[in-house]
Amino acid sequence: MMSQVAREMGDRCERLLTYCEAINEALFQMMDADPSVFVIGQGIRSPWYVGNTAKGLLEAFGPKRVLDTPVSENCVTGAAVGAALAGMKPVVVHPRMDFMLYALDPIINQAANWYYMNGGRLSVPMVIWGIINRGGEQAAQHSQALHSVFAHTPGLKVVMPATPFDAKGLLVEAIRDPDPVVFVDDRWLYGVSGPVPQELYGTPIGTGVIRRYGSDVTIVASSYMTHLANEAARHLERENIDPEVLDLRSVKPLDRKLIRESVKKTGRLVIVDGGWKTCGLSGEVAAIVGEECFGYLKTPIVRLALPDCPAPASASLEASYYPQPEAIVHAVRGLLKES
Amino acid sequence: MMAVQQHNIEDLLSLFKMMTLIRECEESLVDPILSGEIRCPCHLYTGQEAVAVGICAHLRHDDYVFGTHRSHGHFLAKGGDVKKLIAEIYGRQTGCSRGRGGSMHLIAPEVGFLGSAPIVAGTVSLGVGAALAASLRCEDRVTVVFFGDGACGEGVLYESLNFASLHKLSVLFVCENNLYSTHMPLRECRPDDNISRVAEAFCIPSYRIDGQDVLAVFETGKNAVEFCRGGNGPVFLECLTYRYRGHVGPDDNIQGCHTDIRPQAEIQAWLARDPIMGLENALIDAGMTSREHLEAIKSEVRSLVREAHERAKSSPYPDPDAIERYVFAAPGA
Secondary structure, eight states, X not given: OHHHHHXXXXXXXXXXXXXXXXXXXXXXXXXXXXXXXXXXXXXXXXXXXXXXXXXXXXXXXXXXXXXXXXXXXXXXXXXHHHHHHTTOEEEEEESSHHHHGGGHIIIIIIXXXXXXXXXXXXXXXXXXXXXXXXXXXXXXXXXXXXXXXXXXXXXXXXXXXXXXXHHXXXXXXXXXXSSOEEEEEEGGGTTOEEEOOSSOOOOOTTOOEEEEOOSSEEEEEOTHHHHHHHXXXXXXXXXXXXXXXXXXXXXXXXXXXXXXXXXXXXXXXXXXXXXXXXXXXXXXXXXXXXXXXXXXXSSOOEEEEEOSSOOOXXXXXXXXXXXXXXXXXXXXXXXXXXX | OOOGGGSOHHHHHHHHHHHHHHHHHHHHHHHHHHHTSOOSOOOOXXXXXXXXXXXXXXXXXXXXXXXXXXXXXXXXXXXXXXXXHHHHHTTOTTSTTTTSSGGGSOOBGGGTEEEEOOSTTTTHHHHHHHXXXXXXXXXXXXXXXXXXXXXXXXXXXXXXXXXXXXXXXXXXXXXXXXXEETTEEHHHHOSOSOOGXXXXXXXOOEEEEETTOHHHHHHHHHXXXXXXXXXXXXXXXXXXXXXXXXXXXXXXXXXXXXXOOSOHHHHHHHHTTOHHHHHXXXXXXXXXXXXXXXXXXXXXXXXXXXXXXXXXXXXXXXXXXXXXXXXXXSTTX
């Protein structure tokens, strides 16, 4: 079983990269392979905005294809949409998702709808890269994880890699995709290291992956939450509980089959999401299970998400705001006691 | 009086014919809208024809244009097919957007019309991006973005002017100032009725011209397009113009009705300066053509438009089973 897990994560590859180096490699290789790819956004030249993800790009590809911009999210994102309509493949970066809200018009009204509203005449091949940058007492406007907002909109795809392998693979696929893809990463993951093959490869959009096979309970997670779920699973193993950890990788489209098959096997479901609870990803996953394999559930579904509350500043509040592995362990124990 | 003699007759007749096509097309929609045969909201371009025509006359097929909610005229002036336009307005599969877009979402990529959309100022940044694409590829294409005076209330316009100027992008910003932002007069929207001045803050050459004088638009448009094509950066044109019909649909200004928002004297003053009539009279007075010849052009255009309606009405509606088609371009998505 473990070999199957490892294969998905790029086993037999001893080359380790950090998550942000993997993003950097995806950008580097795609810009090298395709002259229509360019990166645009505020702070792309600055190491503190985008970590090391853009390291070396400017030197390799020049200021025209690595375009640092004034603070004008609406115009810059709209310009990326327009460039995509004119045949380019832009990657527009928002170093904090919070500021990306200024660009809701070009993302939702324009990019997401364009192909449909012109009857399939012209698509918008672009990546909208939004970085979740939270914690450290940054408070409400420097913390938000808005993947569900974008997943709600027809015409957008949304991916959230958890590992360096998928950070590279999903960014490559997002750039190759003929539609607008919202690529959401998390600064908390930038230092995570893992196997990443040197060659150019893609992780298919819309496919999840089982990170740990188990039979007692399905823990559905994504992005940073996958690591919390893995950590919880290690605790639970010691109590002879055998959880299955499912990493969604794509928030939209969701890998419904993978979710269904897992829940059919385990009969129990805990969903962990780094976004808010109401009308969010956790509710969507729960609804899919409710609609498509309700009869297999042995217990009610548990959702662990952010409370419906803005992100607080003080560390004492932050500690209870973000989900912890202990909460997942506690939830799983509770479900197993119930049945 | 327009100085028609300074231009060649082919150009002048071509301007006349395109303005007439737009006018006939717009006016042909009035009855079907009123009868309910056309249900899609139409923002008619009647009265503003000289702006689209005078500018687009200088564009190549590979130049880009972005439009607004009121873009039937831009679509046609850039070379879009009138049959596809009318079919789209009737909601048919044969429309330019296969019945998914309607009047406010027109597109003709085959002639560089990359799309129109009704979010006010929403396409301005898209046009800047198309110009950025041309700049990255070292092409000499020009991008024109049309927008109304209402767009000057949106922040993204100023972000876009700044960005285009900063990167010397070949984009021509054309503000069609028709004095009303839907119902609201310009003087209630801005402290200064001169819009062209906003471009000065971003070091963009700007001009304020009579948008009812097709030759004024044609001449300024020529210089502006050449300036952009030469890689000198963006240009801003404010064209003073007037829509004869309502903000949406034909009937805002039926006197005495609740949507009657504009003074009758104002309407009459603008009607007296009609751009098509102005060119027609100037051509005849200068002895460059005969009224009969111009009537023949009008009649030719009218039958084109009539044929477009007949074709559209006999074309199929989109298949309801295909409602989710075109959400994504990726196969299997």
